[in-house]
Amino acid sequence: MSPDARADELKYALLSGELNTEGADELLALFRQRPDLLVEVSSSIAMDRILGLASEPEEETDAFSREILERIALRAQRKDRFGKSVSRRLEPRAARWKRLALPAAAALVLFAGLGWFLRTDRALARVHSLADVAWTRDSTLVAGAALERDSRVEIGSGLLELALPGRGHVVLEGPASLSLHGKKDFSLTTGRAVFVVTPGGHGLAVRTPHGTAVDLGTCFALEVGEDSTELHVLEGRVTFEPPTGGITDMRAGQALRSEADEVVAIATDGGRFVRSVPTARRDTDGSWSWPCDEGFGMQTRTSDPAHAMRFKGADPGSAAPTWTTRSDSPAIEFDGAGAYAQSDFAGLAGSEPRTVALWVRVPEDWSPQDGGSLIAWGRPEWQQPGHFFELTLNRDPALGPIGAPQLDVSQHRVTAGIDLRDGEWHHLTVVTCQADESSSRTDVLIYLDGNLVSSYPRHVPRIDTQLGGNRHAVLLGRSLRSVNVTEPPSQDFFRGAVDDVFIGSGILSSSGIKGLMMGIRPAVR
Amino acid sequence: MAENEEILIKKAGRGDLEAFSSLVQAHQGAIRAYLIVRLGDKHEADDLAQDVFVTAHERLDTLNEGQPFGAWLRRIALNHYRNHRRKFRAMPVGGNADLQILVDQTVEQQAGTLEEPETLGALRDCLARMDGPARSLLHERYVLGHTVREISKAMDRGYSALTMQLHRLRQTLADCIRTKVPSLSVK
Numbered sequence: 001m002s003p004d005a006r007a008d009e010l011k012y013a014l015l016s017g018e019l020n021t022e023g024a025d026e027l028l029a030l031f032r033q034r035p036d037l038l039v040e041v042s043s044s045i046a047m048d049r050i051l052g053l054a055s056e057p058e059e060e061t062d063a064f065s066r067e068i069l070e071r072i073a074l075r076a077q078r079k080d081r082f083g084k085s086v087s088r089r090l091e092p093r094a095a096r097w098k099r100l101a102l103p104a105a106a107a108l109v110l111f112a113g114l115g116w117f118l119r120t121d122r123a124l125a126r127v128h129s130l131a132d133v134a135w136t137r138d139s140t141l142v143a144g145a146a147l148e149r150d151s152r153v154e155i156g157s158g159l160l161e162l163a164l165p166g167r168g169h170v171v172l173e174g175p176a177s178l179s180l181h182g183k184k185d186f187s188l189t190t191g192r193a194v195f196v197v198t199p200g201g202h203g204l205a206v207r208t209p210h211g212t213a214v215d216l217g218t219c220f221a222l223e224v225g226e227d228s229t230e231l232h233v234l235e236g237r238v239t240f241e242p243p244t245g246g247i248t249d250m251r252a253g254q255a256l257r258s259e260a261d262e263v264v265a266i267a268t269d270g271g272r273f274v275r276s277v278p279t280a281r282r283d284t285d286g287s288w289s290w291p292c293d294e295g296f297g298m299q300t301r302t303s304d305p306a307h308a309m310r311f312k313g314a315d316p317g318s319a320a321p322t323w324t325t326r327s328d329s330p331a332i333e334f335d336g337a338g339a340y341a342q343s344d345f346a347g348l349a350g351s352e353p354r355t356v357a358l359w360v361r362v363p364e365d366w367s368p369q370d371g372g373s374l375i376a377w378g379r380p381e382w383q384q385p386g387h388f389f390e391l392t393l394n395r396d397p398a399l400g401p402i403g404a405p406q407l408d409v410s411q412h413r414v415t416a417g418i419d420l421r422d423g424e425w426h427h428l429t430v431v432t433c434q435a436d437e438s439s440s441r442t443d444v445l446i447y448l449d450g451n452l453v454s455s456y457p458r459h460v461p462r463i464d465t466q467l468g469g470n471r472h473a474v475l476l477g478r479s480l481r482s483v484n485v486t487e488p489p490s491q492d493f494f495r496g497a498v499d500d501v502f503i504g505s506g507i508l509s510s511s512g513i514k515g516l517m518m519g520i521r522p523a524v525r
Numbered sequence: 526m527a528e529n530e531e532i533l534i535k536k537a538g539r540g541d542l543e544a545f546s547s548l549v550q551a552h553q554g555a556i557r558a559y560l561i562v563r564l565g566d567k568h569e570a571d572d573l574a575q576d577v578f579v580t581a582h583e584r585l586d587t588l589n590e591g592q593p594f595g596a597w598l599r600r601i602a603l604n605h606y607r608n609h610r611r612k613f614r615a616m617p618v619g620g621n622a623d624l625q626i627l628v629d630q631t632v633e634q635q636a637g638t639l640e641e642p643e644t645l646g647a648l649r650d651c652l653a654r655m656d657g658p659a660r661s662l663l664h665e666r667y668v669l670g671h672t673v674r675e676i677s678k679a680m681d682r683g684y685s686a687l688t689m690q691l692h693r694l695r696q697t698l699a700d701c702i703r704t705k706v707p708s709l710s711v712k
Contacts, residue, residue, distance in 0.1 A: 008689075014628075016673055016688045024621035031627060040696075042631035046562045047695040049632075053554070053561055054648040055667040064557070064571060065549045068578045069542055075579070291543075327540050519543030 007034070011041055015048075066511075069518045124149055124180045125162040128169060129277040131445055132452035132510035133158035136175070143279070152179045155191075158452055158510070159445075161277035167201025170194065171274050194221045194234075194273045210258040211242035218252075221273040228259040234270045271457025276443055278353065278433035278507045287504035288345055289521055290476075295323050295330030300341070307345035309476055309501075314338035314488055321477065326359055326425050326499045332476070336370050336495025338488075340478030346467045347377030347389065347474050348505055351442065355508040356391060357429040357516050359499040362420040368395035368402055371493040373479035374428075375501065379466040380480040385411035386442075386464040388480050391430055393420065393494075400456060407432070407444055412460040414444040416453050425499070427517045431507055432463055450514040476501065530594055538585045545585075549578055552598055554645045559602050562636035563629075564609070573609055577602045643706045651701035659694055666691060 001009070010027040013019040019027065031038040123146035130143065134156040141160075147153065153160065155174035162170050164183075172178055176191020187207040197204050197215045204215040206222060210229035213222060218236025222229060231240050232255040240248045242258045250256065255268035290309050292300045298311040298320060311320040311332075318338025324331050332341065348354050360374055372393025381387040386409045394406040400415030405428050407414045420426055429447040442463045446455045475483075476498060482488030502516060530551070536544035556577055561570035580601050588597055655663060665676045673691065677684040 012685060012688045012692065015692055016684070021621065024624045028621055028624040028627065031624070038627065038631050039635070042628055043635050043699060044692050044695045045565075045628065046632050046635040047699055048691075049562050049565050049567075050558050050645070050648065051652075051663070051667045051695070051698070052567050052670070053557055054645055054652060055663070057668075061553065064575070065546060065553060068549055068575050069546055071575065071579050072542065072545070072582050329539070329541065518546070519541065520546055521543075 007037060011037065014041060015044060066515055066520065069520060070511075070514065073514070073518050123147060123165070124151070124183055125164050125170075128161040128163040129279040130161070130510075131159040131277050132447065132450075133160050134174065147180055150179070150181060152177065154178075159274055159277045164201060164204075166198070167204060168195065168197040169276070170196070171277055173274060188222055188224050190224050190226075192221065192223045192273060194275050195219065196275060197236075208258075210260075211240055211263070214239045214241070219275065221270070223272075228257050230257050230266065231255060232268045232270060232273065234268075234273070234275075271459075274443065274458045275441070276435045278431065278443060278445070287502065287506075287521065289503070290343075290501040291519075292332050292499045292501065293330055300332065302343075302345075304345075307343050309341040309343045309474075311339070311341050314340065314478070314482070314493065324497050326361070326497070329499070331359065331361075331497050331499035333497045334477035334494045336493050337490050338493055340493060341476040342478070343474045343476075345474050345503075347465065348503060349465050349467045351386075351434045351462055351464050352505060353431070353433040353507045354389075355429060355431050355502070355504040355506065355513075356389075357427065357500075357502040357504075357508075357513065358391075359425050360420065360428050361423065361425045361497040362393065362403055363496055364421055364423045366393070366403055366421045366495060369491060370495040371477075371479060371491050372403075372406075373475070373477065373481075373492065373494050374498060375474065375476055375503075376478070376480045377465070377467070377474045378480065379468070380483055381466065382410055382481075384466075385409070385461055387466045389463065389465045390480055391428070392479065395491075405430070405446055405448070407446070407460075409460055409463050409465075414446070414455050414457060414460055416446045416448065416455045418448055418453055420448075425497075427513075429508070429513045429516070431513075433507055434462060435459070447510065447513050450510070450517050452510065474503070531590075534585065534588065534594060537582070538588075545582055548594065552595055553578070555595060555641060556598055556602050558645055559599060559636065560606060563606055563633055569609075573605050574602070576605050580605070641706075644702055647702045647705040648698060650705060651698050654701070655694075659690075662687070662690065663694060 007030055010019065010023055010030065013023055014027060125147040127141045127143050127145045127147075136154045136156045141153070147162065153162070153172065154177045155172060157174040160172045160174070162172070164170060167183065170178070171194045173192040176193060177189045178193060179187045179189070181187065184201065184204040186205070189209065193206070195204065195206065195215065196219045197217065199217065202215055202217050206213045208222060208224045208229040210224070213220060213231050216237040216239060218238050219234040220238045221232040221234060231238065231250065233250045233252050235252050238250050240250060240256060240258070240263070242263050244261065248256065248263060253268050255266045257264050257266050288302055288304075288307060290300045290302050294300055299308045301308045313320045315338060319335055321335075321339045321341055322333045324333040334340065356375060358374060372395060374391045374393070376388065376390035376392075378388030388410050390408040392406050392408055394400050394402060394404045394415045399406070399413060400417060401419040403419040403421040405416045405418075405420065407430050427449050431445040431447070433443050435441045435443055440462045441459045442461070443459045444455065446453055477494040479492040482492035485492075500519070502521065508516065530548070533544045533547050537548060553574065557570060557574045560573050561567055564570045564573070577598060581598055588594065652663065662676065665671050665679070666673070671679070673687050674684060677687050680687075
């Protein structure tokens, strides 16, 4: 073999990682004699390393940047007292899991490939969609991941929808633990679950510590606590057999509670349960945001100058909104006495999925006599269900905590379980999504400071926002109830502050919402 | 420094994460290239690159007005890289530590030009121009991440021939970059 041929042989062995000890010694000697060969090989190694980076898809680059910002935000959150007031208002157990949410989100990304790899035909169930899930075990599942016989799913918080191929689906709400023993054999040891069973799944049985529910063609919800289990039949028929024996046949609209030694009938309450988890998606209609970063003047801009949010007073005697700050950046203050802002942007129409988000600060002394409307659009037609869309604060103790975020779509309201009156800034997001094309139900998810919070009910009849005929279009700080009133009461004007307003067509995932909190607006296709 | 970048730095210094996000987007390619060429492992390099940006965010107040942001980031990257090397020493190539050191040093010298933002963009352009079997081979190796051994089996081609072809393709790409960015002296 010629010296050149031998040099090539050694060079390629090094580049392919198959150089043995003798070859390494020989190549080292050769490199010392021929620096040009060393440069050639090193250049090839450097190029090999950088080619992987140059070839990576754009989404991977986005994920890299997002993870950095998540780490920065997480650090800031640890240092800052910002989250403390919210944590105090959350239940202790839920709060523990919510602190795990960001690491879990990062883990979801890392395990994505594994999740897809695990898809097999032996799957009893597959993960369909998730919302702000905090995992309590080592394994982390992503959309598409398969669950085989005798697997167990445990979540600390959030919502998880599992598809049961040919049998329907189940929605688990954390904290919850569900075991899969067979195609029609499940056990729920704690938490809430809604089973939507298709004809192929009839006979599906769910064991709980307080009895077994067997489907007879239906949609039913179970809530398993330490001392009792509740069964609510939402559609169709179910039988229930407690450990003490005796089968109870139940139909839609009926509910029971099974305790240690008795089964009692209770009022059914379908509004407590989530029947489907929206899948994150971006729609082509785009998104609109008002960063509120000017800090001066009488309007805040968006990317389209025509849609600037202009500051107004309701009547000649009313003051317009003023500027305040959030973390040293400008934000908008509303006096609750007639100050509001309006845009020419008409808002999103119909029943299309949407994500609406903003930062809000509600004074500690805010009362039901104050106005709570944060953002609103649509036709103010109070008798027509779903004809407008208004994000407000609750003023009715019968609907939930005073000062809690509330979605009002005329005739129907969804109220979150957390009072915002603490004088601190909070990030509020509402996601709405029609369950499916034929459904008359719109699911509503409310996120506070990036975490999914409980709300009641969990859905409203179909949202069908009507645009046109309303000269005000999108309003900030003013209720739609006031628009056709000559002298609107102060209750129609929000007292507090808002910042960084976002209206997006489509559904943002929980990680997308956390990105929004950090000022990363989703790209519009 | 571009005026726009100065504004972004000032905003980021005041806590504007969106502004910092723009800075990350603009410089992530260069910093990741800087580290990946030196470390050889993409995941290790990306972890370290994230540390670089987190450190940069924490120390933005130490950046002097007018100081080039990219060069400042590279200094942070160099410090992280040195600390990393101290903790995790590389395994010798083929059992020969001297050869490993010599190759590492030379790769590092070569890296100087590859980590410039223009180089990465030029490389992407050059990759886009590749077609036919060369494109397939590069796709298998760098997009799908298959080893040469796996590609050899899948394509039913000789392992040595593939190693040689990949080496030549890398040389071709280096030539292509030189054509696109003449100021860079990729050898």
